Amino acid sequence: xxxxxxxxxxxxxxxxxxxxxxxxxxxxxxxxxHVQKQKTTVVARVALDQAGQIYFDGIKVDxxxxxxxxxxxxxxxxxxxxxxxxxxxxxxxxxxxxxxxxLQAIAEAGGIIEAxxxxxxx
Amino acid sequence: MAxxxxxxEKKNRDLAIPTDSxxxxxxxxxxxxxxxxTLTRVRSITADLPSGEKASQAQxxxxxxxxxxxxxxxxxxxxxxxxELNERLAALKLGELDGSKRVIMLESSxxxxxxxxxxxxxxxSANDGVVAIVQGEDK
Numbered sequence: 001x002x003x004x005x006x007x008x009x010x011x012x013x014x015x016x017x018x019x020x021x022x023x024x025x026x027x028x029x030x031x032x033x034h035v036q037k038q039k040t041t042v043v044a045r046v047a048l049d050q051a052g053q054i055y056f057d058g059i060k061v062d063x064x065x066x067x068x069x070x071x072x073x074x075x076x077x078x079x080x081x082x083x084x085x086x087x088x089x090x091x092x093x094x095x096x097x098x099x100x101x102x103l104q105a106i107a108e109a110g111g112i113i114e115a116x117x118x119x120x121x122x
Numbered sequence: 123m124a125x126x127x128x129x130x131e132k133k134n135r136d137l138a139i140p141t142d143s144x145x146x147x148x149x150x151x152x153x154x155x156x157x158x159x160t161l162t163r164v165r166s167i168t169a170d171l172p173s174g175e176k177a178s179q180a181q182x183x184x185x186x187x188x189x190x191x192x193x194x195x196x197x198x199x200x201x202x203x204x205x206e207l208n209e210r211l212a213a214l215k216l217g218e219l220d221g222s223k224r225v226i227m228l229e230s231s232x233x234x235x236x237x238x239x240x241x242x243x244x245x246x247s248a249n250d251g252v253v254a255i256v257q258g259e260d261k
Contacts, residue, residue: 008152092237113170
């Protein structure tokens, strides 16, 4: 019994990814027919909630510059494309003035944007 | 002699690590991992926005441009719908082109909601386009 339990632990240790995502964020996601489940691992999670507050890996930040600095730090010495994915979760009601600087900050830091959305029917 | 051996065996038995509670600890750890693990994968679109120096002048002559003005969408200055945009982007067959020929410029007016922007971004990315954000003067 103990052996099986320890095998299960090893399985979870190898396969799991500890959640850095703040699931309690007030974010109403946009819809698109093109969204699909991604298999890539993200290096960072950026979110912009309904109130216009920016989060970097679950921590509140003041502006897009801080996001750029954070992503740049994480991507130092990163060469492979698979290691450059940055998840971006944004409330669908946010105006361009709020989200575009963040998208540009991620791109400037060398990140590939994984924009999160909900699947809509055609 | 026999009693001496008996004492020695008893001593060895006492030194053994008790493993009875190991399975309990293991199951507690399993419960922790089950609660802390993210098993669900979110749905998203992948958009590779090229980074680089800001161009002082846009080059709209050959590059297609998607304009978002509030809830309206324009493709190469012609008003269109999201479905039509998808069809027109598919017709460009961007996947067969290379490098800068795959670039689609994305311009949006002040106040454009992320909902519309996301749909345009998704359409371009789904058709193998590379999105170049055009920064307006209304910043």
